[in-house]
Amino acid sequence: MTKGLKGADILALGFMTFAFFLGAGNIIFPPLTGLDAASDLFPAIVGFLMTAVGLPLVTIVAVAMAGGGLETLSKSLPKALSMALCVAVYLILGPLFATPRAGLVAYQLGLTPFLNGPDWLTQALFSLGFFALTFYLAIRPGKLLSVVGKFITPLLLLLLAAVAVMLICHPIGAIGTSNAAWHQAPFAKGFLKGYMTMDTLGALLFGLVIVNALKAKGIEDRQLQFRYLCMAGTIAAVGLALVYITLFFVGATSGHLVTNPKGGDEVLIPAIEALFGPAGLYLLAVVVGxxxxTTAVGLTSSCAEYFNETFGFNMKLVALLVCIGSALVANVGLNQLIAISVPVLMFIYPVAIALVALRLFAGLVGEKRWGQQLVLGVTAFFALFDGLKAAKIPVPEAWLAHLPLFDAGLGWLTPALLALLLMAMLKRAEQVREEVLE
Structure with missing residues (x-):
């Protein structure tokens, strides 16, 4: 009989999951979004939480239901296409975008406030040290649950709680007025901003890391793994929601401190200093660092495990290459890296959402390969136009403009829902025919 986890171990597992998700994008995007949304804060928060909390949670559930990560969810696709999608997502979350972004944000918020300004030498040296430490922790996955879940995350939560308490007791200022673009569609813009956290993509990877952590604890039973994955996801979702709401209000009440900020770091640094004084910058450095x-470690471990299991590559070598690549890309600059990633995420995120939806609603829409390929194909086709539009590449807007929410960057949503509805109708029709024949 498999021995289950104790309450403390389940909490540690949830803390580890929370820590993996709470990374660079989770810290820099909510303050800027809160500043932009301001008087339209509530619908913007709801939209953001749907893609930055709700979707990652249901993705972890889908991973648990499928018994595997992205490669399992995409098995309905032709093998070559499934592998290409998996490799693309792992590279996006690995050395191309998410992992180097973690190092960049740690540098921007953790070190530059104490310097005269960022410069290439300090950034290069910081990146070298940051990713050397990431590599050291990533190749020791057996220690992840104990080190991250039991020590680092509780400290992280304590520091973030201090920000929330100070925000309640000593507000930075009054909530400002939203800008015109946000006032027109605060929910849709918040929804799309949630893409930038990359948490739904991360959930496709972290599920495998959590399962391996459970196996290291002797949990081999699939039902127990499913149960603990759901528990860990719920703990992480609650923690993330509280962090996001706090940071949204930090941004919404900081309008008088900043003028035309280019990124969330330019909102967060003066806001934290206003709350805590100069000592707040040290608090910020610890929290962000x-x-x-922890996010960089989780992403690096996931990439190493995937390429080891799929292609037989040495895990330590893959982890080393991910860290070297991330250290190099991290020197591009934060705003430049975010700008490059937006069109890519506008395309890949809807495909990931469709994969999760197909697993969650398999009982309703069926699991026929051609049907799943239809849904994914329709989603990818229309998401491609959203991505091209975000990259400022001309698209046939004359007919795309008729799609609901296309102007908001969600042109893929209605066609994807219609494809799912068609699958559900066909499945129901097949069931009725079988009942008649009986």
């Missing part, structure tokens, strides 16, 4: 480090 821990959050970004």
């Amino acid at each position: 821990l959050a970004c480090l």
Whole structure:
């Protein structure tokens, strides 16, 4: 009989999951979004939480139901296409975007406030040290649950709680007025901003890391793994929601401190200093450093495990290459890296959402390969136009403009829902025919 986890171990597992998700994007995007949304804060928060909390949670559930990560969810696709999608997502979350972004944000918020300004030498040296430490922790997955879940995350939560308490007791200022673009569609813009956290993509990877952590604890039973994955996801979702709401209000009440900020770091640094004084910058450095480090470790471990299991590559070598690549890309610059990633995420995120939806609603829409390929194909086709539009590449807007929410960057949503509805209708029709024949 498999021995289950104790309550403390389940909490540690949830803390580890929370720490993996709480990284660079989770810290820098909510303050800027809160500043932009301001008087339209509530619908913007709801939209953001749907893609930055709700979707990652249901993705972990889908991973648990499928008994595997992205490669299992995409098995309905032709093998070559499934592998290409998996490799693309792992590279996006590995050395191309998410992992180097973690190092960049740690540098921008953790070190530059104490310098005269960022410069290439300090950034290069910081990146070298940050990703050397990431590599050291990533190749020791057996220690992840104990180190991250039991020590780093509780400290991280304590520091973030201090920000929330100060925000309640000593507000930075009054909530400002939203800008015109946000006032027109605060929910849709918040929804799309949630893409930028990359948490739904991360959930496709972290599920495998959590399962391996459970196996290291002797949990081999699939039902127990499913149960503990759901528990860990719920703990992480609650924690993330509280962090996001806190940071949204930090941004919404900081309008008088900043003028035309280019990124969330330019909102967060003066806001934290206003709350805590100069000592707040040290608090910020610790919070951001821990959050970004744990996320970078989780992403690096996931990439190493995937390429080891799929292609037989040495895990330590893959982890080393991911860290070297991330250290190099991290020197591009934060705003430049975010700008490059937006069109890519506008395309890949809807495909990931469709994969999760097909697993969650398999009982309703069926699991026929051609049907799943239809849903994924329709989603990818229309998401491609959203991505091209975000990249400022001309698209046939004359007919795309008729799609609901296309102007908001969600042109893929209605066609994807119609494809799912068609599958559900066909499945129901097949069931009725079988009942008649009986």
